[in-house]
Amino acid sequence: xxxxxxEVMSRTFDxxxxxxxxxxxxxxxxxWDSLGHMLLMLELEAEFGVSISTDDMTNLxxxxxxxxxxxxxxxxxxxxxxxxxxxx
Amino acid sequence: MKTMGETPPTGxxxxxxxxxxxxxxxxxxxTPIKLAILSTFNLDVxxxxxxxxxxxxxxxxNVWLGDFGQIAQSILDPKSALYKAKPDxxxxxxxxEDLFGSLYDDPRKLLTAEADVLFQxxxxxxxxxxxxxxEQLPNAVCLIPTWKAEHLPLEYILNPTAPNRGQELDDxxxxxxxxxxxxxxxxxxxxxxxxxxRFGIKAFSDxxxxxxxxMRLNPDGLAEISDQFAKHIAAYxxxxxxxxxxxxxxxxxGGIVGEDGISRxxxxxxxxxxxxxxxxxxxxxxxxxxxxxxxxxxxxxxxxWSVFDQHEAMVLERSHFASAQINWQDKATNLREISRELxxxxxxxxxxxxNPVERDxxxxxxPEVEVPELPQDPAYRPQFLRxxxxxxxxxxxxxxxxxxxxxxxQGFRTQLKSSSASLDEFITSLDQVIKIASVHAGSLAxxxxxxxxxxxxxxxxxxxxxxxxxxxxxxxNQELYTVAVKDRYGDSGITGxxxxxxxGDIGHIDVFLMSCRILGRKIxxxxxxxxxxxxxxxxxxxxxxxxxxxxxxxxxxxxxxxHGFTNSGNGQFLFDLAQSDLKYPSNVQFEIExxx
Numbered sequence: 256x257x258x259x260x261x262e263v264m265s266r267t268f269d270x271x272x273x274x275x276x277x278x279x280x281x282x283x284x285x286x287w288d289s290l291g292h293m294l295l296m297l298e299l300e301a302e303f304g305v306s307i308s309t310d311d312m313t314n315l316x317x318x319x320x321x322x323x324x325x326x327x328x329x330x331x332x333x334x335x336x337x338x339x340x341x342x343x
Numbered sequence: 344m345k346t347m348g349e350t351p352p353t354g355x356x357x358x359x360x361x362x363x364x365x366x367x368x369x370x371x372x373x374t375p376i377k378l379a380i381l382s383t384f385n386l387d388v389x390x391x392x393x394x395x396x397x398x399x400x401x402x403x404x405n406v407w408l409g410d411f412g413q414i415a416q417s418i419l420d421p422k423s424a425l426y427k428a429k430p431d432x433x434x435x436x437x438x439x440e441d442l443f444g445s446l447y448d449d450p451r452k453l454l455t456a457e458a459d460v461l462f463q464x465x466x467x468x469x470x471x472x473x474x475x476x477x478e479q480l481p482n483a484v485c486l487i488p489t490w491k492a493e494h495l496p497l498e499y500i501l502n503p504t505a506p507n508r509g510q511e512l513d514d515x516x517x518x519x520x521x522x523x524x525x526x527x528x529x530x531x532x533x534x535x536x537x538x539x540x541r542f543g544i545k546a547f548s549d550x551x552x553x554x555x556x557x558m559r560l561n562p563d564g565l566a567e568i569s570d571q572f573a574k575h576i577a578a579y580x581x582x583x584x585x586x587x588x589x590x591x592x593x594x595x596x597g598g599i600v601g602e603d604g605i606s607r608x609x610x611x612x613x614x615x616x617x618x619x620x621x622x623x624x625x626x627x628x629x630x631x632x633x634x635x636x637x638x639x640x641x642x643x644x645x646x647x648w649s650v651f652d653q654h655e656a657m658v659l660e661r662s663h664f665a666s667a668q669i670n671w672q673d674k675a676t677n678l679r680e681i682s683r684e685l686x687x688x689x690x691x692x693x694x695x696x697x698n699p700v701e702r703d704x705x706x707x708x709x710p711e712v713e714v715p716e717l718p719q720d721p722a723y724r725p726q727f728l729r730x731x732x733x734x735x736x737x738x739x740x741x742x743x744x745x746x747x748x749x750x751x752x753q754g755f756r757t758q759l760k761s762s763s764a765s766l767d768e769f770i771t772s773l774d775q776v777i778k779i780a781s782v783h784a785g786s787l788a789x790x791x792x793x794x795x796x797x798x799x800x801x802x803x804x805x806x807x808x809x810x811x812x813x814x815x816x817x818x819x820n821q822e823l824y825t826v827a828v829k830d831r832y833g834d835s836g837i838t839g840x841x842x843x844x845x846x847g848d849i850g851h852i853d854v855f856l857m858s859c860r861i862l863g864r865k866i867x868x869x870x871x872x873x874x875x876x877x878x879x880x881x882x883x884x885x886x887x888x889x890x891x892x893x894x895x896x897x898x899x900x901x902x903x904x905x906h907g908f909t910n911s912g913n914g915q916f917l918f919d920l921a922q923s924d925l926k927y928p929s930n931v932q933f934e935i936e937x938x939x
Contacts, residue, residue: 267360269360293558294388294562297562301356309551
């Protein structure tokens with residue numbers, strides 16, 4: 256799962272998979288800014304056939320959180336969550 | 344540039360990724376178009392979508408993006424980053440929800456004078472924006488979409504004419520935007536309101552993207568609106584194809600005439616027969632809009648024509664076609680023959696054939712021909728044709744509507760040419776009347792269109808726009824002339840342009856071009872003799888002609904030398920007006936209309 260997510264990130268952010276570390280999070284790798292995050296959410300929805308709620312979108316801000324979420328575990332409260340993004 | 348054999352992706356997110364790849368590769372040939380985007384909402388992610396959509400039209404683009412909500416500041420400040428970007432095109436995207444936010448938030452205001460005042464302010468404002476852009480960027484095109492909001496101010500009231508429902512707001516706004524198109528030919532209106540309504544506004548937006556990113560369009564909407572802009576830009580640049588070549592069996596009608604016989608062909612009011620009739624009807628509309636129709640079919644020629652002559656449901660007649668290759672030769676050979684007969688390059692051809700093998704063969708043998716993937720199911724074909732962008736233009740000119748007739752006559756002329764004993768007899772037999780006239784407001788658009796489109800008989804290939812020509816007309820040292828030709832077969836309309844610029848005792852021929860369909864008829868001889876006359880009237884001693892070689896204008900490389908000019912190097916050719924004379928051909932009549 257983690258590798259698959261990295262692939263989606265790689266093509267969304269137009270960076271090599273090798274640049275995406277296991278601890279990747281928003282604003283931590285190139286092009287993963289707030290708008291890049293929107294696109295990542297849409298790419299993941301298309302890839303995994305899921306629908307992500309707006310609230311979850313604002314919380315799924317690290318590879319760890321995404322990994323747990325897409326494995327069906329929802330938002331893992333045990334994982335560190337970068338600050339919520341509020342746009343505009 | 345379009346790469347042969349590659350099928351572009353259909354998914355919006357894939358298209359965005361393709362756009363990102365395109366943005367990384369340097370353009371291989373043409374200079375990219377610089378586009379600037381100004382909008383009332385967040386479009387930060389649109390550049391790759393736009394680059395990708397333009398690539399599908401064979402165009403390269405660089406995109407400059409203004410901060411959203413800063414339209415007025417960008418346009419009204421002459422020192423703004425917008426003008427520093429020196430764009431070739433400015434796209435202004437105002438959403439009505441943003442322009443009339445207070446009315447959306449409080450529809451009661453729709454019942455007050457405040458609504459009218461706000462509307463009038465917005466209408467004046469956008470008109471001012473457009474005028475400032477046209478002035479600040481004298482060569483740029485300005486593209487503005489009409490808009491359909493994703494929701495109405497007051498959806499709870501169902502009566503469509505209730506003032507506070509606000510349904511009329513978008514329509515009224517569309518009228519304001521459409522009227523901007525009358526300001527200048529450089530303003531191009533993109534009817535996004537109509538387009539998005541037909542395809543589904545909701546499918547083009549995503550409330551999550553609005554609340555988290557102030558984006559009014561989702562990737563599907565971004566891809567779709569980018570396609571619309573790209574199609575309009577291509578049309579503005581006159582990239583439309585000129586010739587539609589169609590197969591017959593299973594393309595114009597269902598079945599094979601040589602095997603099934605006329606009576607068993609699928610063509611008529613019943614069932615799928617109507618789809619074939621509609622397909623023909625669309626082809627006829629193309630014909631009437633100036634697209635040349637030609638037939639390329641593997642058939643016995645008598646079988647094929649018998650359908651035209653005898654089948655009652657045929658929409659198209661023999662006379663709609665300027666050329667027909669009906670035989671058993673391979674279709675690439677036939678397309679080359681049609682191209683020779685019409686004197687039009689294969690790169691202006693679109694080839695319609697139901698047979699995927701034939702399509703692939705043409706793509707391989709003649710990659711310059713556009714070969715659309717005609718849907719397998721005939722029911723989808725009329726719609727497919729209607730939505731093809733390669734025939735789209737912004738306006739229909741009078742020459743466009745006459746063109747098909749003119750090319751049909753070209754076919755007859757070619758036949759006559761082979762039966763006339765000498766070229767002179769042939770030219771005399773055409774009874775041609777050439778009209779040379781100063782360029783005026785009514786012929787500016789056509790003159791610019793020829794600058795953009797003429798490749799072969801074009802000595803200098805200067806791609807002047809309407810704005811450029813307008814400036815030249817105002818310059819007392821320049822004279823601009825068009826040539827129109829009539830003969831016993833029809834009226835070709837304006838088909839040539841010459842521009843003289845006087846400097847001291849020299850008349851420079853900055854532009855000399857003609858449509859290929861009127862060549863070889865001494866029209867060019869008449870025209871150059873006329874320009875020499877004009878130069879003499881201005882007391883010039885010399886004519887200075889230029890030839891700038893391109894991949895396509897080789898046929899005119901020796902034009903000046905064959906007309907008595909002396910090669911003075913660097914693509915320049917001098918003619919001594921005092922010593923010699925350019926003669927008008929004796930068998931060509933001409934009329935002259937020179938403005939004071």
